[in-house]
Amino acid sequence: AQSVTQPDIHITVSEGASLELRCNYSYGATPYLFWYVQSPGQGLQLLLKYFSGDTLVQGIKGFEAEFKRSQSSFNLRKPSVHWSDAAEYFCAVAVNDYKLSFGAGTTVTVRA
Amino acid sequence: DTGVSQNPRHKITKRGQNVTFRCDPISEHNRLYWYRQTLGQGPEFLTYFQNEAQLEKSRLLSDRFSAERPKGSFSTLEIQRTEQGDSAMYLCASSSWTGYSYEQYFGPGTRLTVT
Numbered sequence: 001a002q003s004v005t006q007p008d009i010h011i012t013v014s015e016g017a018s019l020e021l022r023c024n025y026s027y028g029a030t031p032y033l034f035w036y037v038q039s040p041g042q043g044l045q046l047l048l049k050y051f052s053g054d055t056l057v058q059g060i061k062g063f064e065a066e067f068k069r070s071q072s073s074f075n076l077r078k079p080s081v082h083w084s085d086a087a088e089y090f091c092a093v094a095v096n097d098y099k100l101s102f103g104a105g106t107t108v109t110v111r112a
Numbered sequence: 113d114t115g116v117s118q119n120p121r122h123k124i125t126k127r128g129q130n131v132t133f134r135c136d137p138i139s140e141h142n143r144l145y146w147y148r149q150t151l152g153q154g155p156e157f158l159t160y161f162q163n164e165a166q167l168e169k170s171r172l173l174s175d176r177f178s179a180e181r182p183k184g185s186f187s188t189l190e191i192q193r194t195e196q197g198d199s200a201m202y203l204c205a206s207s208s209w210t211g212y213s214y215e216q217y218f219g220p221g222t223r224l225t226v227t
Contacts, residue, residue, distance in 0.1 A: 004154075032214045043116070043203060044155070044218040051214070091155050094214040098168060099141065102154025 002093070002095045004029045006103035014111050015080050021076040021106050023091030032094035033074045035065055038105075039087045047089075050074060086110040113135060114138075116219035125194055133192045133222045137206030139225045144187050145216055147178055148172065149201040162209065162219050194226045 005024045005062040013019050025031055048059025055067040065076045071081050073085060088107050092100045137144045141148050143162050147155035150154045158177070159169045163184035173179075176194075181187040191198055202224050205216040 036216065036218070041220070043118075043220040044205075046215055046217065048159050049215055092154070097158075097214060098145070098160045099157045099210070100147075100155070100216060102156075104152065 004091050004093050004103035006106050010104045010107045012109045019078045019081045021089050023074045024072050025093050034074045034092045036090045037087045083110045111112050116223050118219040129193045135187045135204030141206035141207045141208045143207045145205040147203040155203050188225050196226050199226045
């Protein structure tokens with residue numbers, strides 16, 4: 001079955017430092033992959049998506065992600081985090097054309 | 113485009129009571145989805161509609177749950193005889209299905225607490 005694993009439950013990073021969030025997927029075919037962010041009390045906001053083509057995708061808020069088929073990974077990165085990036089981040093894979101399967105999420109804390 | 117809206121944002125109810133949540137999708141979107149998110153977990157798919165037709169229901173959706181989307185616009189999710197295990201965030205999402213667009217746009221959710 002298609003699934004997503006986010007190995008890190010919680011990451012703390014200093015403001016201005018770089019951030020990398022890991023995501024591993026299990027999927028038989030070419031996956032459609034997403035990263036969403038959820039701030040406290042808010043819904044999920046789509047950061048970026050990968051369908052095909054260039055394996056390095058750019059998203060909103062300065063985030064990027066790299067698809068690596070050989071490693072079944074889709075890691076999210078940001079070169080310099082801001083305090084407003086503190087949130088929970090979810091990686092997801094499209095199981096079919098109507099269902100997304102989400103990882104358990106990674107909580108990011110930004111310290112001053 | 114005002115985004116997906118959900119009401120109420122919070123609901124506290126006693127065990128055994130019925131509750132109903134409403135979701136208003138982005139206006140031109142023909143698909144609408146319901147997910148449930150429990151503490152420390154990612155959202156889990158419950159059901160979805162294409163226009164007014166409910167096309168898929170997860171096994172998570174017990175017979176106490178019912179969803180409707182009359183006229184293919186807003187949707188309601190009703191939970192009858194609530195149980196403490198129903199406490200969760202209920203998320204609605206919508207999309208414009210064109211055959212190759214898989215991203216879904218989520219609302220702020222309704223947090224249900226069953227006491």
